[in-house]
Amino acid sequence: MRAVMMEAFGAPETAMVKDLPSPVPGPGQVAIRTRAAGVNYPDLLVVEGRYQHKPPLPFVPGKELAGEITAVGAGVTAWKPGDRVMAQMEYGAFAEEVVAGVDQCFAIPDAMAFGDAAAMGLVYQTAWFALLDRGGFVPGERVLVMGATGGVGMAAIQLVKALGGTALAGVSTMSKADAARQAGADHIIDLSVENLRDGLRDQVHAVTDGQGADVCIDPLGGDPFDAAMRALAWCGRMVVVGFAAGRIPVIKANYLLVKNIAVSGLQWSDYRDRTPERMAEAQAEIFRLHAEGKLSANVMATYPLERMAEAMAVISDRKVVGKVVLEM
Ligand SMILES: NC(=O)c1ccc[n+]([C@@H]2O[C@H](COP(=O)([O-])OP(=O)(O)OC[C@H]3O[C@@H](n4cnc5c(N)ncnc54)[C@H](OP(=O)(O)O)[C@@H]3O)[C@@H](O)[C@H]2O)c1
The missing domain is CATH 3.90.180.10 (Medium-chain alcohol dehydrogenases, catalytic domain)
Incomplete structure (x- = not known):
């Protein structure tokens, strides 16, 4: 072979x-x-x-x-x-x-x-546990998905929609906005804006009644992560998935205190190896949602x-x- x-x-x-x-x-x-x-x-x-x-x-x-x-x-x-x-x-x-x-x-x-x-498998399972386990997502919440047209990002956008949330898609170029919309994104967040630090928060606040995102799924790190931290709502949850943008970010603890923010990490392979029964349940749900036409x-x-x-x-x-x- x-x-x-x-x-x-x-x-x-x-x-x-x-x-x-x-x-x-x-x-x-x-x-x-x-x-x-x-x-x-x-x-x-x-x-x-x-x-x-x-x-x-x-x-x-x-x-x-x-x-x-x-x-x-x-x-x-x-x-x-x-x-x-x-x-x-x-x-x-x-x-x-x-x-x-x-x-x-x-x-x-x-x-x-x-x-x-x-x-x-991998990308949907990553998005599943990031959203539901680490991110504590509940239906009706607003989720900012960074790297929205990548493997993990697109899976996360579709899951947010399938599970009854509002999906905000962070894209590094507006040429990928249509792909994010086709995946179900409710709102496009342009990560190529000049002043990302303020610009990301302004865009998120504009579509969340000035509240911010309840959950952020972040496979990017770097400057996009720093900016996304400022776009979280009160009691928002940031889930660290990866560092595709290159830099591993450093978080200021006072920022967590001021807005009751929680930050957690997600390691897919730990779920695979330590809790295979939970992985099997998640995968069965993912395939079920696919059969219902809610995921692709x-x-x-x-x-x-x-x-x-x-x-x-x-x-x-x-x-x-x-x-x-x-x-x-
Ligand atoms: N923690 C875990 O268990 C786990 C599991 C799976 C993946 N990951 C990690 O998650 C990350 C994404 O994985 P993936 O499978 O989604 O990868 P992917 O399909 O290659 O997608 C990567 C995404 O990152 C974006 N991106 C790359 N460089 C960027 C930059 N400098 N600024 C802004 N956006 C940038 C890309 O957007 P553009 O197309 O616009 O460049 C794309 O949307 C990787 O770091 C991977 O290692 C972690």
């Missing part, structure tokens, strides 16, 4: 497609014939050696896939060969055949394409395995709108 292999950390172009032996599922594992794999911003960080967890070399990148179970290991009763699943892992998904733990597999609805299933997979482009570097360039060149997927 073929797999993308990184012999050393480096640019995605240094990856090679190699023939490897088919993996055999151990106890508590299943073997999956991969049909599609989601490409995520963190995959780029892993490949380049900039991620917090570095796999031992050489390694196969990729954190999520969708396909069919071909074999089950000892003691596995929850799955059987032929079952269609989406599966997640720390790395290893960009391969034609993969083994995964039983807890890391999620049943795919019959009508759902593999490519869509592979695109509705947002796949903007698909690439074959050997063009992984091109798929990652869409992300690193900031051309992504939604999700990029590899298809096998």
Whole structure:
């Protein structure tokens, strides 16, 4: 079977497609014939050696896939060969055949394409737990989603709408405003304004009766984060998801006190590894909302395995709108 292999950390172009032996599922594992794999911003960080967890070399990148179970290991009763699943892992998904733990597999609805299933895991789960668990969102609240046309951002916009909130989409260029609106955004917040520090708050106040956002989902950090902190409502909740804008922000504690603001962090892989039962519940809800037509997979482009570097360039060149997927 073929797999993308990184012999050393480096640019995605240094990856090679190699023939490897088919993996055999151990106890508590299943073997999956991969049909599609989601490409995520963190995959780029892993490949380049900039991620917090570095796999031992050489390694196969990729954190999520969708396909069919071909074999089950000892003691596995929850799955059987032929079952269609989406599966997640720390790395290893960009391969034609993969083994995964039983807890890391999620049943795919019959009508759902593999490519869509592979695109509705990591980013939707991240947005789900950021919004509902860390952000404490309740229906009727106003949510400012930064990086709104990226993978996490677009999933968050759709979830806010599906769960009965008002979605404010922060976009770095107004050329992406239409994409944010199509995802369901009620209001567009232009992050390219000259004085972002005041300009972001002014825009948010203009569409929230001067109140501010109840929750902010922030995958950006940097100047956009600093500005978003000033746009939170009384008792607002800021959820730190990532630092795509480059700088890890520093928060002044007095600001939290003055407006009763809470700031929390969100680490997707902790939910995956520590609370797989909660992840399974969340994923079932995400697929249910998709079946009801309230969420979509947002796949903007698909690439074959050997063009992984091109798929990652869409992300690193900031051309992504939604999700990029590899298809096998
Ligand atoms: N904590 C977790 O568990 C977790 C899980 C998933 C992802 N993440 C992190 O979340 C971040 C976003 O992930 P993603 O999958 O949504 O990535 P993505 O699909 O590549 O989207 C990135 C978004 O960031 C925006 N962006 C990038 N640089 C920017 C800048 N300098 N100023 C303003 N906006 C900027 C992009 O907007 P433009 O298109 O306009 O440039 C795009 O909307 C990454 O840092 C990733 O590592 C964290």
